[in-house]
Structures are given as C-alpha cells and as structure tokens.
Amino acid sequence: MRIVVDLTRCQAYAQCVFLAPEMFELHGEEALLYRPDVPDEQLERVRQAAAACPVQAILVGEAVSACAG
Amino acid sequence: MPGDLREGRIVIVGASLAGLRAAETLREKGFTGTLTVVGDEPRPPYDRPPLSKQVLLGKAAANATELPTRWDPDAEWRLGVRATGLDPIGKRVLLADGESLPFDRLLIATGTRARPWPNPQEAALDGVFTLRTCDDAGRLADRLAAGPRRVLVIGAGFTGSEIASACRERGIEVTVAERGPAPLVGALGGTLSRLAAGMQRAHGVDLRCGVTVTALRGNGRFTGADLSDGSRIDADVCVVAMGAVRNVEWLADAGLAAGPQGVACDAGCRAFNMYGIVTDDVFVAGDVSRFPHPLFDYQMLSLEHWGNAVAQAEVAAHNMVSPGPLRRPHLAVPVFWSSQFGFNIKSVGVPTFSDQVVIAQGSLAARRLVAVYGYRGRITAAVTVNMAKWLEYYQRLIETAAPFPPGPGAADGHPLVTEFPIPSDVPDPKGLSHGPTVALTGHLPDRRLTVVRRAC
Amino acid sequence: MAVDTLLERINDYASRPDPYPLYAELREVGVARQTDGSYLVGGYYDIAALFHDPRLSSDRRNRAAEFAAPMPQQPSFIQLDDPEHHRLRGLATRPFGPPHSPGRVDAMRGEITGITDQLIASLQGRTRIDIVDDFAYPLPVTVICRLLGVPRDDEPVFHTWATTIIDSLDLTSGADHDERTRAADRAREEMGRYLVGLAEQRRGRPGDDMLSAFINAPKPAALTHDELAATAVLLLIAGHETTVNLITNGVLTLLRHPDQLDLLRREPALLPGAVEELLRYEPPVQLLPQRTPLTDLEVADTTIPKGVPVVLVLASGNRDPKRFRDPDRFDPTRPDNQHLGFGSGIHICYGAPLARIEAQIALGALIPRLGTATLVEDPPPYRHSPVLRGPRHLPIELSPSRG
Numbered sequence: 001m002r003i004v005v006d007l008t009r010c011q012a013y014a015q016c017v018f019l020a021p022e023m024f025e026l027h028g029e030e031a032l033l034y035r036p037d038v039p040d041e042q043l044e045r046v047r048q049a050a051a052a053c054p055v056q057a058i059l060v061g062e063a064v065s066a067c068a069g
Numbered sequence: 070m071p072g073d074l075r076e077g078r079i080v081i082v083g084a085s086l087a088g089l090r091a092a093e094t095l096r097e098k099g100f101t102g103t104l105t106v107v108g109d110e111p112r113p114p115y116d117r118p119p120l121s122k123q124v125l126l127g128k129a130a131a132n133a134t135e136l137p138t139r140w141d142p143d144a145e146w147r148l149g150v151r152a153t154g155l156d157p158i159g160k161r162v163l164l165a166d167g168e169s170l171p172f173d174r175l176l177i178a179t180g181t182r183a184r185p186w187p188n189p190q191e192a193a194l195d196g197v198f199t200l201r202t203c204d205d206a207g208r209l210a211d212r213l214a215a216g217p218r219r220v221l222v223i224g225a226g227f228t229g230s231e232i233a234s235a236c237r238e239r240g241i242e243v244t245v246a247e248r249g250p251a252p253l254v255g256a257l258g259g260t261l262s263r264l265a266a267g268m269q270r271a272h273g274v275d276l277r278c279g280v281t282v283t284a285l286r287g288n289g290r291f292t293g294a295d296l297s298d299g300s301r302i303d304a305d306v307c308v309v310a311m312g313a314v315r316n317v318e319w320l321a322d323a324g325l326a327a328g329p330q331g332v333a334c335d336a337g338c339r340a341f342n343m344y345g346i347v348t349d350d351v352f353v354a355g356d357v358s359r360f361p362h363p364l365f366d367y368q369m370l371s372l373e374h375w376g377n378a379v380a381q382a383e384v385a386a387h388n389m390v391s392p393g394p395l396r397r398p399h400l401a402v403p404v405f406w407s408s409q410f411g412f413n414i415k416s417v418g419v420p421t422f423s424d425q426v427v428i429a430q431g432s433l434a435a436r437r438l439v440a441v442y443g444y445r446g447r448i449t450a451a452v453t454v455n456m457a458k459w460l461e462y463y464q465r466l467i468e469t470a471a472p473f474p475p476g477p478g479a480a481d482g483h484p485l486v487t488e489f490p491i492p493s494d495v496p497d498p499k500g501l502s503h504g505p506t507v508a509l510t511g512h513l514p515d516r517r518l519t520v521v522r523r524a525c
Numbered sequence: 526m527a528v529d530t531l532l533e534r535i536n537d538y539a540s541r542p543d544p545y546p547l548y549a550e551l552r553e554v555g556v557a558r559q560t561d562g563s564y565l566v567g568g569y570y571d572i573a574a575l576f577h578d579p580r581l582s583s584d585r586r587n588r589a590a591e592f593a594a595p596m597p598q599q600p601s602f603i604q605l606d607d608p609e610h611h612r613l614r615g616l617a618t619r620p621f622g623p624p625h626s627p628g629r630v631d632a633m634r635g636e637i638t639g640i641t642d643q644l645i646a647s648l649q650g651r652t653r654i655d656i657v658d659d660f661a662y663p664l665p666v667t668v669i670c671r672l673l674g675v676p677r678d679d680e681p682v683f684h685t686w687a688t689t690i691i692d693s694l695d696l697t698s699g700a701d702h703d704e705r706t707r708a709a710d711r712a713r714e715e716m717g718r719y720l721v722g723l724a725e726q727r728r729g730r731p732g733d734d735m736l737s738a739f740i741n742a743p744k745p746a747a748l749t750h751d752e753l754a755a756t757a758v759l760l761l762i763a764g765h766e767t768t769v770n771l772i773t774n775g776v777l778t779l780l781r782h783p784d785q786l787d788l789l790r791r792e793p794a795l796l797p798g799a800v801e802e803l804l805r806y807e808p809p810v811q812l813l814p815q816r817t818p819l820t821d822l823e824v825a826d827t828t829i830p831k832g833v834p835v836v837l838v839l840a841s842g843n844r845d846p847k848r849f850r851d852p853d854r855f856d857p858t859r860p861d862n863q864h865l866g867f868g869s870g871i872h873i874c875y876g877a878p879l880a881r882i883e884a885q886i887a888l889g890a891l892i893p894r895l896g897t898a899t900l901v902e903d904p905p906p907y908r909h910s911p912v913l914r915g916p917r918h919l920p921i922e923l924s925p926s927r928g
C-alpha cells in the first residue's frame with residue numbers, strides 16, 4: 001500500500017504524526033514529511049491516521065503497479 | 070459524437086499525477102470504454118514533491134513514491150513509450166514505437182521537464198544534475214549520501230531552495246547562486262524573499278544573489294563554477310534548478326495553441342487550436358496547460374502546482390465524458406506549498422499578480438506570518454509561513470475579490486490598519502535564475518504561437 | 526416559537542436527551558440573536574469559516590462591557606489568542622506530541638489496552654453494569670492521571686473540583702450563574718495549587734509524566750508557576766470530562782443501532798471511521814460559548830456586532846444537511862467525514878489523538894460483548910451541562926452467558 005498526502009489541504013494538525021509516528025513526521029512546527037510506502041505492520045496505524053485527518057488529506061491505496069488492470 | 074461519452078476510446082498522454090487522477094475520474098464518471106495511458110517514463114505514476122524533500126533527506130527511497138490510486142482505473146498502461154505526434158484530423162496519437170492510437174477524446178497531460186543547463190558539454194559533466202524525475206532524485210540522493218564537500222545549487226526558486234535545505238540538514242556545505250535579488254522573489258515578491266534569504270543564511274547556506282553562473286568547470290567530473298562577479302566556487306555536485314520547460318514538442322504539427330508557456334485551453338480544459346478556436350475532443354490538464362482565470366483578469370495562468378494538476382485533471386475528465394451543459398469550469402484558486410529549512414510555506418492565489426503586500430498576522434521577526442497581496446485595491450493572494458491554519462480565511466477573501474488591505478481585527482493583537490502596505494516588489498521573471506511556479510501569460514490563446522520544433 | 530429563546534431551550538435540562546430538533550431550528554435561520562444579546566451560529570460552513578477567521582477571538586477580555594465575564598488572572602490557552610496561545614500551547618505540547626515528542630501518545634496504546642482489559646475483567650459475570658461508572662469514566666481518568674502524573678487515588682478530590690468547574694459551563698446568566706462561576710474559580714485555584722504541588726515534588730527528580738516534564742523544562746521552554754497551574758488544570762479537566770461522553774455515547778448509539786453494532790462486530794477495521802462518525806453524530810462537546818468578534822462580522826446575512834458573545838454550535842453544524850448527506854443517520858462508513866467534534870483551526874482539540882485511541886480501544890473491547898445487551902433506560906439520565914453533554918449513567922443489561 002502507498003500513501004500520498006494532499007499537502008495543499010494539510011493544515012498541520014499533526015493527527016497523523018500522533019497516531020502513526022513511524023510514518024509521519026513534523027519538520028519544524030508545520031512541515032509534514034511522510035514515508036510514501038506503507039509496510040504491512042504500519043497499515044492499521046496509517047488507516048487510523050487517514051480516518052482522523054481533520055482535512056481528510058491522506059489517501060491510502062494500492063499503487064498503480066499493484067492494480068489488476 | 071454526442072457529448073456524453075460512455076463507451077469509445079480515450080487516450081491520455083502523460084502518465085503522472087494529472088494523467089492518473091484523470092483516468093480514475095473517467096471511471097468514476099461512468100466511462101466504460103477503452104482507456105489508454107501513454108507515458109515516456111518507464112514506471113507507473115509517482116509523486117514528485119517528495120523527491121526534493123523526503124528523498125533528498127534520505128528519509129524515503131527515490132523509487133518509493135509511486136502514487137496510490139483511489140480505485141483501479143482499469144487502463145492500458147503504455148509506459149516507456151513516447152508520444153511523438155498528434156494527428157487531429159485522423160484523431161490519432163502517434164507513438165515512438167511506430168504505433169498509433171485512435172481516440173474519441175484525448176487528454177494532454179505531458180507536464181514539464183527540468184530546464185537543462187544551456188551548455189550541453191558542461192551539463193554532461195559527472196556531478197551535474199537536474200531534479201524532475203525519480204531517477205534524477207535517486208542519483209542525486211546517492212551523491213548527497215556519499216558526503217560531497219560542497220553542493221552548488223543554481224537557481225533559488227522553490228526546488229533550488231528545498232535542495233539547499235536538504236543539503237544543510239545533512240550537514241553538507243551548499244552555495245546557492247541566483248541571478249535575482251533574493252530566493253523565491255519570483256514567486257513571493259520582495260518582502261518574503263528577504264525572509265527566505267534570512268532563513269537560508271541562518272541555516273548556513275552560502276547564498277549569492279545578483280550573480281549568474283557563467284561556466285561549469287571540470288574535466289569529466291564537475292569541480293566548480295565561475296560566477297559573473299568574478300568569483301569561483303569549488304564544489305563536487307551541481308544541481309541546476311532553473312525552472313521547467315513544458316513538454317509540448319510532440320505537438321508541433323498538431324495545429325494546437327501550444328508553445329513554451331504550455332498548451333492553451335479554455336476554462337473547461339478544452340485545447341485551443343492555433344487560430345484560437347476551441348477544440349471539442351482534445352483536453353489539457355496539469356503543468357503543461359495554460360488556462361484563463363476570472364480572478365486574475367482572465368489572463369492565462371501557467372501553474373506548476375500539484376493541487377492544480379489534481380483539480381484540473383478531475384474537471385477535464387468530467388468534461389471529457391459529459392454533454393455540454395453539464396460541463397464544469399476549472400476555477401480553483403491556485404494553491405501551493407513548499408517546505409524548507411523547517412518552515413512550511415503555503416500560498417493561495419497568485420502573489421505575483423499584485424502591487425502591494427501587507428503582513429496581516431504574525432511578523433517577520435517571529436518567522437510566522439500571513440502576508441496578504443493586493444492588486445489595485447483587491448486581495449489577490451496570501452502566503453503563510455508556519456501559519457497554515459489561517460490560510461482558508463484569506464482564500465475566501467480572494468475568491469470574493471475582497472478589498473485590499475484586509476479589514477482590521479486580527480486576533481493576535483496585530484491591528485492591520487497600522488501595518489502599512491508596501492509595494493509587493495515582483496520582479497520581471499526574465500531577470501531570475503528560477504522560473505516562477507506560477508506565471509501570468511496574457512490573454513491570448515495564440516500569443517505565444519512560436520512554432521516549436523522537436524528537440525531531436 | 527421565536528428563535529431568540531433557543532439558547533434558553535438548549536440550556537433547559539429537559540432538552541438534554543435530544544437537543545437536535547433545536548439545532549435544526551437554528552439552522553433554519555443560520556445565525557440567531559438571543560434575548561441576552563449573544564449569537565448562536567449553527568450552519569456547518571459558517572462555523573467552519575469562523576474557526577479560521579482571525580477576527581473572532583477566544584479571549585473573553587474582548588467582550589463589550591455589558592457582557593464582561595470574570596477571567597482568571599492567568600487564563601489557560603483555550604481562552605487566549607495568538608501569539609500567547611501559540612506560545613503556551615507549544616510549551617504544553619513539548620512533552621505530549623510532535624515535533625518534540627511525536628511518539629508519546631502512540632506509546633500509550635499498550636497501557637490503555639491494559640487498563641481497558643482490567644476494567645473489562647472486573648465486569649466479568651455481572652449482568653447489569655453502568656457503562657459510565659464501571660467503564661467510560663474510569664478509563665480516561667486513569668489514562669490522564671498516568672499521563673500527567675496525578676495519583677489515581679486522588680480522584681475523589683479532583684473530581685469534585687472538576688464537577689464544579691464543568692457545572693459552571695452552562696449558558697445561563699444571572700445571580701445563580703455568577704455564584705457557579707465564582708465556585709468554579711475557587712475550584713480552579715485549588716486544583717491549580719494541587720497540581721503545581723505535585724509538579725514541585727518532581728523538580729529535579731523527573732518521572733516520565735508531563736508534570737515532571739513541565740517543571741523540569743529548561744528555561745526558555747519553561748512555563749511560569751501560574752501558567753503551569755492553568756495548563757495543568759485545563760489538561761486534567763479536558764482530559765477526563767470529555768472522553769467519558771464519547772465512549773458512553775458510543776455504547777448508547779450502537780445499542781440504538783443494532784445493525785451498525787453488528788457491522789462493527791464483523792468488521793473491526795471500520796472502528797476508526799465509526800469513532801469519527803460518533804464525534805459527528807453525538808459530539809461530546811456540543812457547543813463552544815467562548816468566542817467574541819473583534820469587529821462586526823457578517824455571518825449568514827447577519828451582522829454580529831463586535832464584542833458580543835458568539836456561540837458556535839458544533840453539534841448543529843455536524844447535522845447540517847448542506848454538508849452531510851442524511852445527517853441524522855448514524856453511518857460508521859460515512860466518507861469524507863470532516864466533522865466539527867474537535868473544533869478546528871488553532872484551538873483544535875489538543876487531546877484529540879489520545880481521545881481517539883482511548884475510544885477505539887474501549888469500544889473495540891466492548892463491542893464483542895454488547896451483542897445481547899439492552900438499555901435499561903432509554904433515554905438515560907443526562908449530566909447537567911449542555912456544553913459537555915453526555916449521560917450521567919448508562920445502565921445496561923448483559924446476558925449472563927456472555928462475559
């Protein structure tokens with residue numbers, strides 16, 4: 001699974017960093033950095049982070065190469 | 070062909086952010102026909118912004134940024150194949166491998182590439198890089214990991230500044246050379262560019278403004294560069310960050326209004342032909358497009374913004390399969406972010422479309438602020454530095470063409486009226502090493518009708 | 526009925542079980558001026574916009590003279606604007622979250638699960654339990670005590686203070702209200718002294734709790750005594766009088782929607798979304814009575830004058846059909862759920878990640894046991910406050926065969 005964060009929406013509420021600190025990181029007070037590839041053991045946390053995002057900016061999905069088509 | 074296309078053939082050229090989001094949206098809107106996505110890079114769509122951030126910081130691998138899909142777009146992916154031409158009458162896309170793809174609707178989403186160093190021999194020196202693709206980022210990240218003595222970055226736009234920031238964070242010495250008076254000045258104007266210069270210097274960047282790089286030196290390997298002020302930089306890595314070039318050469322014979330500024334389209338993302346007549350089967354989205362925006366006097370905008378690629382791709386896809394009256398305009402206000410030196414910079418509107426600027430909240434001293442830009446008495450843009458939570462408010466002011474300067478009453482004890490607006494001080498982009506990532510390109514679809522010829 | 530009495534009717538204890546029709550009435554007009562001069566805002570988009578509007582203050586000292594309300598000497602950051610708010614919230618976040626302590630809350634998952642398991646074990650064999658007293662209250666209290674470094678055994682002491690403070694959060698005015706406010710101020714002061722006392726014991730001998738971190742912070746990052754007191758009081762109250770309602774409302778809502786309960790039992794992966802939906806559907810913080818415009822504001826075609834109290838009715842915005850399809854339906858699979866349950870903008874709930882984890886773990890542990898459970902009373906008895914709204918007790922009957 002992969003993630004991409006729509007950083008044009010992101011307002012640095014950092015809910016994702018609290019809930020999945022191995023995947024998301026604040027650089028300074030507001031700049032969000034994240035790991036785009038999700039290891040299996042982080043998937044549950046990443047899903048919680050995506051659900052909790054106040055601006056719903058986190059997209060979790062299969063990479064194109066993993067799609068059937 | 071009736072306006073709402075459910076079956077038939079759609080071809081998308083450009084397999085990146087705009088291409089992927091368009092493909093998904095087509096399926097979401099009920100398109101069940103064949104969908105082919107052509108991309109000259111050998112890999113599936115990936116995300117570029119992390120390439121100058123996480124990847125250069127060594128926090129993510131260059132090949133890890135493949136984009137997630139919202140759902141399977143059920144497309145045929147023709148990757149590693151370049152589109153070489155468009156036959157508008159036969160309605161075919163010509164491919165480098167000799168094949169041609171017939172279409173009922175075409176989406177042009179070929180984006181941009183890095184502007185190369187003008188001298189090809191110098192550009193070919195080992196250690197000279199540009200940064201646009203995943204491979205570029207992988208190679209550059211490897212070099213940074215090897216611990217170069219000094220990196221020279223040419224151009225202090227967003228990408229150049231982010232590269233410099235990553236270098237400093239990794240403890241690498243870095244020199245930034247910029248022809249303009251300060252970093253980011255082409256995007257943010259004078260006031261914030263001075264803040265950017267301060268940020269760079271505070272983080273130990275050797276920032277040289279008002280200079281050009283006259284030559285890259287080296288014998289096979291890059292060893293340094295000469296500057297126009299007579300000085301010389303010794304470095305073992307050079308990153309050329311001089312902006313982007315639109316990928317329009319393949320359209321040279323297509324009869325479209327395509328030029329160095331991009332492919333002109335209307336608010337519905339339909340391409341204009343070279344006579345300024347709108348086509349009905351060729352659409353454009355993402356970095357390669359130029360489109361008119363009502364908030365900016367209907368001038369044509371060229372944006373290199375992630376958010377625009379997504380929003381425009383969705384509108385284009387919707388319109389490709391919808392009958393005329395159900396088509397939508399692409400009116401989204403431009404939004405952009407950059408992170409560098411631990412700061413989060415966000416912008417909404419077009420800061421260069423301004424004559425004045427005011428610090429509406431926060432302050433330069435606190436290094437957290439909201440700068441609001443005005444043009445002839447109305448608000449046209451806002452930029453936040455580490456104050457992103459307020460941006461929405463100013464976006465609404467831009468959308469409603471609210472008067473500039475904004476009214477009094479900021480909640481941080483910072484009465485706006487006392488802060489004098491000052492000239493926004495936006496230079497002519499011609500005098501800069503970095504290309505602004507947003508450009509106003511006039512009103513005419515065919516104004517830049519220079520005939521572009523294929524590079525090779 | 527005139528909307529200008531809405532606030533009174535919301536405040537009326539009889540409205541507690543179902544205030545939602547009143548909110549629907551509010552949304553009809555968007556903004557409603559009340560007889561006491563305050564303004565209620567009920568539309569989703571208006572509330573969301575106001576959260577990001579720098580002209581709306583959280584500092585009551587900006588109220589016009591006729592609305593002046595007493596303020597503590599050292600307000601806590603929930604009552605302050607930038608830049609003071611930013612400074613104090615930043616200092617309070619250092620030992621709690623990113624950028625300085627990004628893994629702190631995540632690292633509590635194990636402990637929260639342990640506390641939950643103990644509480645569940647204590648229910649073993651019982652056929653009638655009170656979700657509030659037996660589960661939803663003790664869990665967050667134990668968690669916030671461990672986090673802050675407050676002895677759990679002192680709960681009876683600080684619970685009395687907390688109740689006094691919360692009871693002052695109603696929306697009435699007059700002598701009665703002023704008395705409650707004065708009592709709350711006294712409670713706040715005593716609680717502050719108590720918490721600073723605890724912190725002082727750890728000066729130079731830090732534990733891994735937040736009071737230790739606050740008192741031992743190096744100079745530029747240190748809170749003053751008064752700031753420490755105000756911050757610690759805020760955290761202790763906010764940390765244990767809100768999550769109880771989220772968990773309790775969760776059980777109540779699920780028992781009222783057996784199909785959704787069943788769905789969550791079969792698909793526990795839906796739980797994070799279900800918690801967000803609960804925050805929309807039955808938000809523990811129903812409204813925010815703190816705000817004051819610094820200048821006349823145009824909201825939904827109404828001019829709200831400078832200096833008047835503005836009440837953001839979150840629970841109304843959460844049910845706005847202009848934003849949420851089928852808003853009165855509880856749907857744990859709802860997409861794009863940008864509810865207002867934790868507020869938004871710079872004052873967005875500080876403890877939201879903790880509350881989310883607690884609610885997910887708590888409901889995750891309860892759901893498998895609720896299959897045959899029934900509500901003893903529906904509606905259950907509610908607590909006094911219309912602001913922090915939730916059942917005082919939630920007795921349920923469990924079938925003996927299940928644990």
Ligand SMILES: Cc1cc2nc3c(=O)[nH]c(=O)nc-3n(C[C@H](O)[C@H](O)[C@H](O)COP(=O)(O)OP(=O)(O)OC[C@H]3O[C@@H](n4cnc5c(N)ncnc54)[C@H](O)[C@@H]3O)c2cc1C
Nearest residue numbers: 083085086087109117118152179180181355356373374375
């Ligand atoms: C290093 C970097 C950092 C960035 N950071 C930010 C940021 O912080 N914020 C922000 O808002 N934006 C940022 N951007 C910009 C953002 O990535 C772009 O706006 C976005 O990628 C545009 O997407 P697109 O699909 O329109 O074009 P592109 O991503 O350029 O994709 C076009 C694709 O088409 C392919 N193509 C071109 N010609 C042909 C042809 N003839 N045949 C077949 N395929 C062809 C190209 O190879 C490419 O794969 C950044 C970009 C880079 C490079």
Ligand code: HEM
Nearest residue numbers: 602603763764767768771809810867868872874875876880
């Ligand atoms: C389900 C549980 C909770 C809900 C629904 C909730 C709701 C809210 C809301 C709506 C606000 C915004 C107030 C405003 O804008 O004026 C807020 C602020 C706050 N909350 Fe929570 N909260 C919860 C749990 C917690 C917890 C567990 C803590 C502490 C650990 C906490 C600490 C705070 C603090 C300190 C603020 C003030 C933030 C600021 O002003 O910057 N909350 N909460």
